[in-house]
Amino acid sequence: xxxxxxxxxxxxxxxxxxxxxxxxxxxxxxxxxxxxxxxxxxxxxxxxxxxxxxxxxxxxxxxxxxxxxxxxxxxxxxxxxxxxxxxxxxxxxxxxxxxxxxxxxxxxxxxxxxxxxxxxxxxxxxxxxxxxxxxxxxxxxxxxxxxxxxxxxxxxxxxxxxxxxxxxxxxxxxxxxxxxxxxxxxxxxxxxxxxxxxxxxxxxxxxxxxxxxxxxxxxxxxxxxxxxxxxxxxxx
Amino acid sequence: xxxxxxxxxxxxxxxxxxxxxxxxxxxxxxxxxxxxxxxxxxxxxxxxxxxxxxxxxxxxxxxxxxxxxxxxxxxxxxxxxxxxxxxxxxxxxxxxxxxxxxxxxxxxxxxxxxxxxx
Numbered sequence: 001x002x003x004x005x006x007x008x009x010x011x012x013x014x015x016x017x018x019x020x021x022x023x024x025x026x027x028x029x030x031x032x033x034x035x036x037x038x039x040x041x042x043x044x045x046x047x048x049x050x051x052x053x054x055x056x057x058x059x060x061x062x063x064x065x066x067x068x069x070x071x072x073x074x075x076x077x078x079x080x081x082x083x084x085x086x087x088x089x090x091x092x093x094x095x096x097x098x099x100x101x102x103x104x105x106x107x108x109x110x111x112x113x114x115x116x117x118x119x120x121x122x123x124x125x126x127x128x129x130x131x132x133x134x135x136x137x138x139x140x141x142x143x144x145x146x147x148x149x150x151x152x153x154x155x156x157x158x159x160x161x162x163x164x165x166x167x168x169x170x171x172x173x174x175x176x177x178x179x180x181x182x183x184x185x186x187x188x189x190x191x192x193x194x195x196x197x198x199x200x201x202x203x204x205x206x207x208x209x210x211x212x213x214x215x216x217x218x219x220x221x222x223x224x225x226x227x228x229x230x231x232x233x234x235x236x
Numbered sequence: 237x238x239x240x241x242x243x244x245x246x247x248x249x250x251x252x253x254x255x256x257x258x259x260x261x262x263x264x265x266x267x268x269x270x271x272x273x274x275x276x277x278x279x280x281x282x283x284x285x286x287x288x289x290x291x292x293x294x295x296x297x298x299x300x301x302x303x304x305x306x307x308x309x310x311x312x313x314x315x316x317x318x319x320x321x322x323x324x325x326x327x328x329x330x331x332x333x334x335x336x337x338x339x340x341x342x343x344x345x346x347x348x349x350x351x352x353x354x
Contacts, residue, residue: 038340060340064333072337079341175333 006033007082008099009073011066011155012090016044022088023053025096033086036076040069046090066155067174074168078161085159094156098198102158105196112163112191115149115183116156116198133219137180140226145187149195152180156198163191174225181225188229242284249280269324272317279313 008026012019019037026035035055039047041063050057058072070087077085086102088094094116102114138149155178159167166189167173167182174182186193256273259265286306294302 056344058340058344061336064336068333068337072340075337076341076344170334171330175329 005083006030006086007073007077007080007084008033008035008086008088009038009070009077010035010050010088010090011038011040011069011073012042012046012050013040013063013066013069014042014044014046015090016042016046016049018092019046019090020049020053022090022092022094022096023050023055026088026099029096030086030099034082036073037090038069038073040064040066065175065177067176067178070155070178071168071173074159074164074173078165078168083161085164087155087157087159089155093200093202095199095201098156099158101196101198102156105194106158106160109194110192111194112160113183113186113193114158115151115154115193115195116158116200117149117151117154117195118198118200119150120195120197133215133222136219137222137226141180141183144184144226144230145193147183147187147193149180149183149193151195152183153177154198156200160191179222179225181222181229184226184229237284237287246281246284249277249282249284252280253277272320275313276317279310 008030010019010022015022023035023037026033035053037047037050037055037057039050039057039059041060047057047059056076058076060069060072064072073087074085084106086099088096088099098116102116105111106114134150134152138152141147141149141152163186172185183193253274256265256270256277260267260270283306287302290305291302294305297305299305
């Protein structure tokens with residue numbers, strides 16, 4: 001089972017334009033890893049293109065949402081006995097060469113979770129609403145966890161087995177978008193969460209996953225989620 | 237309230253009640269979900285004579301316009317019904333997620349066994 005150390009999970013919804021390139025890049029930078037594409041109800045050729053690349057493809061029967069797609073990957077990784085999981089977006093925003101940065105950071109910090117941050121070291125332009133949200137929620141997260149999280153919504157992550165097995169269970173992962181609340185839960189579970197610098201590229205013709213959401217709804221939801229994390233008793 | 241109005245309201249309630257009853261009988265509707273609407277049907281029938289109770293009660297509570305008391309009650313029960321439906325939807329959403337993830341994983345297993353996927 002030595003070569004079954006890493007699984008790269010790529011949740012994909014209608015990404016036929018970029019998925020091939022993302023897979024090819026991952027194969028170059030992490031040749032030992034297995035690659036799993038979770039096809040979250042795509043209506044284009046995403047799944048067919050991925051299959052042609054010789055990666056594992058799991059088709060969800062319909063669109064479940066980003067979080068639920070990722071969780072499907074966690075369940076697969078848990079069942080198949082992988083040691084670590086790397087999550088990366090299919091739209092080409094996350095640059096696979098940065099996986100190296102995640103891996104070395106995990107080694108150095110003996111961390112359970114490494115979150116790829118576009119804000120450490122590099123420059124990356126975001127909208128003003130997004131900036132305020134990130135600033136506010138990372139402040140709250142730091143107050144609660146003591147960890148300085150600069151990019152809590154980043155989907156570019158490296159997770160150790162204990163962590164993704166936990167997240168794979170039942171309702172432990174949100175249907176839509178994981179955020180600061182998940183970082184807080186992981187902290188509560190005594191997992192060590194750190195950040196590592198990664199390169200992300202702006203894709204001008206693609207919308208950010210948060211841009212479609214009404215910002216007021218998003219902020220209210222997050223505040224509620226954060227309060228709930230704090231209120232919930234430690235489950236066994 | 238005129239006698240005609242009482243009869244009309246009573247018939248409305250009765251109709252609602254019978255529609256729901258028939259839907260449950262034909263299994264178009266699950267029993268536990270129908271209860272909320274049976275209550276509404278019965279309440280509507282009862283409201284045809286409700287002024288006998290409501291009017292003195294409203295006066296005692298200092299409500300100048302007695303039907304307002306009825307509205308408060310109706311709204312309260314409707315909110316309860318809506319909360320119940322929200323609960324059912326959340327529950328179903330979670331179950332649908334579980335099921336579809338399981339189906340997807342099993343489908344992969346099955347296709348791997350039959351050698352159709354790498």
